[in-house]
Amino acid sequence: MNFPKASRRRVLAGIGSVPLAAAAGVPTAHRERPRRPAAPEEIRGERRTTVLRGADLVLTMDPEVGKGALGTLEGGTDVLMQDGRIAAVGKGLPVPPGTRVVDASGQLVLPGFVDLHNHLWQSSIRGGCSTQDLYGWLADCNRATLPRIDARDMYRFVHLAALDALQAGVTTVVDWVHPIPYDTSERYIRALDDAGLRFVYASTQGAADIPLIPKIKKDFLDPLPLASAQVSVHAGMSALKELRQFHEVARDLGVMLNSHVLEHRDDRKDDPIRALREIGAFGPDLLMNHAIHLTDEEIALTGERDVRVAHCPLSNMRLASGIMPLPAMHRHGVRAGLGHDGGTNDTSDMFNVMKAAVGLQRARHEDAEIHPTIPAVLRMATLGGAECIGMADRIGSLTPGKRADVLVLDPGTLNFAPRFDWTSQIVLNGQPPNVSHVFVDGHLRKAHGELLHVDTEQVVREAELAAEHVRGA
Numbered sequence: 001m002n003f004p005k006a007s008r009r010r011v012l013a014g015i016g017s018v019p020l021a022a023a024a025g026v027p028t029a030h031r032e033r034p035r036r037p038a039a040p041e042e043i044r045g046e047r048r049t050t051v052l053r054g055a056d057l058v059l060t061m062d063p064e065v066g067k068g069a070l071g072t073l074e075g076g077t078d079v080l081m082q083d084g085r086i087a088a089v090g091k092g093l094p095v096p097p098g099t100r101v102v103d104a105s106g107q108l109v110l111p112g113f114v115d116l117h118n119h120l121w122q123s124s125i126r127g128g129c130s131t132q133d134l135y136g137w138l139a140d141c142n143r144a145t146l147p148r149i150d151a152r153d154m155y156r157f158v159h160l161a162a163l164d165a166l167q168a169g170v171t172t173v174v175d176w177v178h179p180i181p182y183d184t185s186e187r188y189i190r191a192l193d194d195a196g197l198r199f200v201y202a203s204t205q206g207a208a209d210i211p212l213i214p215k216i217k218k219d220f221l222d223p224l225p226l227a228s229a230q231v232s233v234h235a236g237m238s239a240l241k242e243l244r245q246f247h248e249v250a251r252d253l254g255v256m257l258n259s260h261v262l263e264h265r266d267d268r269k270d271d272p273i274r275a276l277r278e279i280g281a282f283g284p285d286l287l288m289n290h291a292i293h294l295t296d297e298e299i300a301l302t303g304e305r306d307v308r309v310a311h312c313p314l315s316n317m318r319l320a321s322g323i324m325p326l327p328a329m330h331r332h333g334v335r336a337g338l339g340h341d342g343g344t345n346d347t348s349d350m351f352n353v354m355k356a357a358v359g360l361q362r363a364r365h366e367d368a369e370i371h372p373t374i375p376a377v378l379r380m381a382t383l384g385g386a387e388c389i390g391m392a393d394r395i396g397s398l399t400p401g402k403r404a405d406v407l408v409l410d411p412g413t414l415n416f417a418p419r420f421d422w423t424s425q426i427v428l429n430g431q432p433p434n435v436s437h438v439f440v441d442g443h444l445r446k447a448h449g450e451l452l453h454v455d456t457e458q459v460v461r462e463a464e465l466a467a468e469h470v471r472g473a
Contacts, residue, residue: 240278
């Protein structure tokens with residue numbers, strides 16, 4: 001099956017080409033922003049060379065393209081995107097004829113957020129089992145719901161959640177996908193593709209269906225330019241044989257292994273770290289999610305072996321799981337990024353995740369300078385996440401030559417203004433409505449605060465219909 005040729009995104013990928021008028025001298029926050037119908041070339045999805053003109057603050061996340069750790073540039077900086085890549089960053093950039101000009105005066109520009117851990121299908125159970133800890137939630141919401149979702153409704157739930165993440169500034173998502181049938185996998189991936197995100201599909205299966213993992217990659221992921229794969233597992237000594245098989249599949253495919261590890265204190269009983277070490281997986285090709293209840297020795301080993309971790313503070317709070325020992329990990333050089341973690345994050349809001357990651361450590365250690373600092377958490381949400389999944393050569397910073405995954409933030413709002421320290425305000429004041437524009441691989445997905453070529457009301461109606469089916473199953 002070669003469904004990408006029929007993918008709705010092949011028809012609607014012109015999200016990348018809506019003309020934006022530049023009204024010289026008029027602050028963006030106070031300018032009337034009429035919506036324009038898409039031109040024929042926009043519907044075909046052809047990329048257009050685009051310049052973000054005159055941004056008041058650009059955080060490139062590249063110290064060689066700007067000042068300091070965040071690559072800060074202030075005072076009328078341009079970002080030029082061409083052929084899906086960052087072409088140049090600087091002031092007064094010359095641009096080719098016909099370039100689309102986006103007036104970014106008074107705006108903030110930074111790389112798109114990297115969501116390192118999600119389960120998008122769990123939009124089906126948002127707000128559910130709110131009095132339960134991890135194990136109760138898994139039993140009463142997660143495992144009780146997934147078998148009831150057919151392929152059609154899976155598309156609806158995933159499409160809703162993927163668009164929600166996109167509109168909130170997530171340009172890359174790592175989606176840890178529970179065991180689902182082959183045809184449901186096709187619809188799941190189609191939903192991600194149609195949304196227009198860059199995504200990593202981390203697939204697991206039951207032991208008898210392990211051969212489906214490379215088949216799904218070959219049939220559905222390999223043809224898609226914004227898709228890549230990982231192999232997802234639940235690590236533990238009780239299923240060491242199967243874990244070894246999953247690891248072999250990951251090595252054969254040349255992809256990372258992605259595992260939940262020590263999210264709950266009682267997970268220690270199955271000794272996941274020992275299991276991962278025993279099969280030879282404890283290294284840079286391993287992404288561990290949560291990693292809350294590591295011992296000091298395990299933290300040191302994680303840094304020594306360059307294992308990567310995904311921190312999901314809002315989910316961990318919601319499920320009473322604990323707080324990741326992030327400062328200790330940082331001292332040992334552990335690479336870490338941030339994740340939403342599906343239904344138990346309840347929202348797609350990386351601003352909230354960043355603030356929680358900072359606030360939890362400050363509260364625990366009673367130290368306002370403890371890691372992660374504001375600059376550190378911004379890096380975790382962008383370049384740090386890209387590093388954790390081996391994509392830092394392509395995304396995560398506004399370095400010329402990298403893919404053009406870019407956010408424009410509007411600070412001229414009641415929740416954000418007035419200006420004091422915009423870098424800190426991104427983390428402490430930012431909300432998804434501040435995301436004015438989103439570019440993924442150079443394609444414009446959101447403009448002036450609205451997703452393009454998306455009937456949001458219809459997406460919500462479809463998700464509500466799917467929810468009715470699941471409740472009645």
